[in-house]
Amino acid sequence: MSRNPLARLSRQSDATATVFAALGDSTRLSLVLALSRGNRQSIAQLTESKPLTRQAISKHLRILESAGVVSSRREGRENLFALNPQALDELRSYVEQISGQWDASLARLKAFVEK
Amino acid sequence: MSRNPLARLSRQSDATATVFAALGDSTRLSLVLALSRGNRQSIAQLTESKPLTRQAISKHLRILESAGVVSSRREGRENLFALNPQALDELRSYVEQISGQWDASLARLKAFVEK
DNA sequence: ATGAATAGCAACTTCATGGTTGCATTTATC
DNA sequence: GATAAATGCAACCATGAAGTTGCTATTCAT
Numbered sequence: 001m002s003r004n005p006l007a008r009l010s011r012q013s014d015a016t017a018t019v020f021a022a023l024g025d026s027t028r029l030s031l032v033l034a035l036s037r038g039n040r041q042s043i044a045q046l047t048e049s050k051p052l053t054r055q056a057i058s059k060h061l062r063i064l065e066s067a068g069v070v071s072s073r074r075e076g077r078e079n080l081f082a083l084n085p086q087a088l089d090e091l092r093s094y095v096e097q098i099s100g101q102w103d104a105s106l107a108r109l110k111a112f113v114e115k
Numbered sequence: 116m117s118r119n120p121l122a123r124l125s126r127q128s129d130a131t132a133t134v135f136a137a138l139g140d141s142t143r144l145s146l147v148l149a150l151s152r153g154n155r156q157s158i159a160q161l162t163e164s165k166p167l168t169r170q171a172i173s174k175h176l177r178i179l180e181s182a183g184v185v186s187s188r189r190e191g192r193e194n195l196f197a198l199n200p201q202a203l204d205e206l207r208s209y210v211e212q213i214s215g216q217w218d219a220s221l222a223r224l225k226a227f228v229e230k
Numbered sequence: 231a232t233g234a235a236t237a238g239c240a241a242c243t244t245c246a247t248g249g250t251t252g253c254a255t256t257t258a259t260c
Numbered sequence: 261g262a263t264a265a266a267t268g269c270a271a272c273c274a275t276g277a278a279g280t281t282g283c284t285a286t287t288c289a290t
Binding site (some may be wrong): 025027052056059076077 | 248251257
């Protein structure tokens with residue numbers, strides 16, 4: 001184990017940046033939102049409510065998938081997409097670790113000032 | 116209050132996408148990591164450990180700042196940057212709400228199947 | 231007051247991203 | 261088997277993002 005608590009974070013930060021980037025587009029975020037209801041949806045379905053072409057949505061889904069946010073499975077002539085909750089868990093723990101670092105440093109500062 | 120639990124999420128999703136996008140670059144993520152130790156740092160300091168020019172880092176910091184992730188204050192001839200923990204809190208709650216939606220839908224599905 | 235450190239501004243290049251259109255492919259339906 | 265639905269693939273365009281270089285402006289120290 002490294003004595004630097006940030007080492008692990010920085011090691012995994014490239015993959016994490018990919019996940020953040022995948023969510024850093026309002027169209028993709030809305031797709032994630034649509035899928036967060038839990039039902040699997042086809043590309044055509046996901047396109048319906050949006051002012052973009054099917055191909056644009058398809059590209060976005062591919063980006064989400066290669067970031068691990070979403071996973072797909074072909075069934076018959078349609079390709080069904082679903083959220084990958086594991087990616088969200090990892091994201092959540094990453095954010096929590098950063099804010100945890102921050103909180104810890106604030107606590108140290110507070111202790112130092114009050115000493 | 117809307118009857119759709121996702122309505123609020125989709126309303127705020129544009130600003131949220133901005134925050135995700137700000138974190139969706141490995142350089143910026145490493146800056147956030149460097150600042151998560153809690154000490155304020157100047158642009159020159161933040162540039163030291165990275166293989167980029169000061170101007171590049173400066174641009175990245177500006178992006179982080181306009182997304183609300185970071186805040187800066189000029190002191191003398193240096194510009195000191197610090198994490199804005201509020202942005203991380205909002206991000207965390209957003210991710211939790213999405214995965215909460217997902218978990219709830221899984222619970223409904225489970226209840227339906229077992230009925 | 232001069233020199234070095236810190237930063238800002240602006241122009242420029244390069245390349246990735248978001249989006250489109252057109253066509254081919256697979257699968258379901260009548 | 262012909263037609264419609266759902267998707268994939270490829271080429272293309274426009275724009276923005278990441279990074280550089282060059283120059284200017286403050287601020288600190290000697």
